[in-house]
Amino acid sequence: MTAPTQAPAASEPRLTTLAHGGGCGCKIAPDVLSRILRETAVLPAPPELLVGIETSDDAAVYRLNDSQALIATTDFFMPIVDDPRDFGRIAATNALSDVYAMGGRPILALALVGMPVGTLSTATIGAILDGGASVCAAAGIPVAGGHSIDSVEPIYGLVALGLVHPDQVRSNAGARPGDVLILGKPLGVGVMSGALKKGVLSATAYAQMIATTTRLNTPGPALAALGGVHAMTDVTGFGLCGHALEMTRGSGCDLQIDWAAVPLLPGVRDLAAAGHVTGASGRNWASxxxxVVLGDGISDLDRALLTDPQTSGGLLVACAPEAAARVLAIFAEAGFAEAAQIGRVGAPSADPRLTIL
Known part of the structure; x- marks a missing residue:
């Protein structure tokens, strides 16, 4: 039995057929984005801006006072699945993840909606928004407004705002020599989404994909409150390789990932071997x-999984070795049973590298 691909009305097209890409695989490739940003004028940052664009972090953070900083982020994309409510749930979970990745708690969201109004029914569009609102309700926040346009391709996401104590902000640039790396969710969402678009993803695999992409990264604030946690980011469209490299460069330290320790969603390796690898994986590797230094045992298939674009992926945490057990316990207590220690932080370097062994 294959995964569900229905739309509310039989006359409507599948959501994924209306988009040239899906989920975080729609992101502009990191090297292209870097060239674009280099050509953009940057104003001097005020001292209250604790985190800006310098290290390609998950969100901006602005100090309000001695005990509060505002986290501001936005994320939106085209359909990764055909079920409209699931699409809304995944997009909202993914957007809120950036707040958790900075160590904060969400306080409100604004909806960003672009829909082909003449192609999709109001019931389908409403189901997308309802899915997103249900995730915000689970996070304990309102959808307090937003903006909508008539668009050729369906687009949905959120502006997400959160709060964090300034001392508990955890950027992707704080990893320290000797830290260990812990990943909160398994990889493979991009491969599964590719199989779904081709109609070969099983109902069981679809359920696993939805379960991981709609699980809020709520451990973020508790992890940030641990003194031994030094850096966090969430693994999304640039894949584990891309986001770990951002941590490598932002922290100025070499990083090493033990590929055999990285958790994968069930059946993903077989799906990738059957050819269900997204185009974004190749773009991510080129960027x-x-x-990145690949060990002798890393195959082309391994590389494709390392660069597989994750939608609503897990938190990547750099922490002191003595804090690792508590980090894993916090993940487990929140239902992240697959969380695993996957690597370590090496020495400072003028030209820091990510090594995959």
Missing amino acids: CRDG
Whole structure:
């Protein structure tokens, strides 16, 4: 039995057929984005801006006072699944993840909606928004407004705002020599979404994909409150390789990932071997290959999974070795049974590299 691909009305097209890409695989490739941003004028940052664009972090953080900083982020994309409510749930979970990744708690969201109004029914569009609102309700926040346009391709996401104590902000640039790396969710969402678009993803695999992409990264604030946690980011469209490389460069330290320790969603390796690898995986590798060293045992298939674009992926945490057990316990207590220690932080370097062994 294959995964569900229905739309509310039989006359409507599948959501994924209306988009040239899906989920975080729609992201502009990191090297292209870097060239675009280099050509953009940057104003001097005020001292209250604790985190800006310098290290390609998950969100901006602005100090309000001695005990509060505002986290501001936005994330939106085209359909990764055909079920409209699931699409809304995944997009909202993914957007809120950036707040958790900075160590904060969400306080409100604004909806960003672009829909082909003449192609999709109001019932389908409403189901997308309802899915997103249900995730916000689970996070304990309101959808307090937003903006909508008539668009050729369906687009949905959120502006997400959160609060964090300034001392508990955890950026992707704080990893320290000797830290260990812990990943909160298994990889493979991009491969599964590729199989879904081709109609070969099983109902069981679809359920696993939805379960991981709609699980809020709520451990973020508790992890940030641990003194031994030094850096966090969430693994999304640039894949584990791309986001770990951002941590490598932002922290100025070499990082090493033990590929055999990285958790994968069930059946993903077989799906990838059958050819269900997204185009974004190749773009991600082209963007990060200059900063990555692959060990002799890393195959082309392994590389594709390392660069597989994750939608609503897990938190990547750099922490002191003595804090690792507590980090894993916090993940487990929140239902992240697959969380695993996957690597370590090496020495400072003028030209830091990510090594995959």
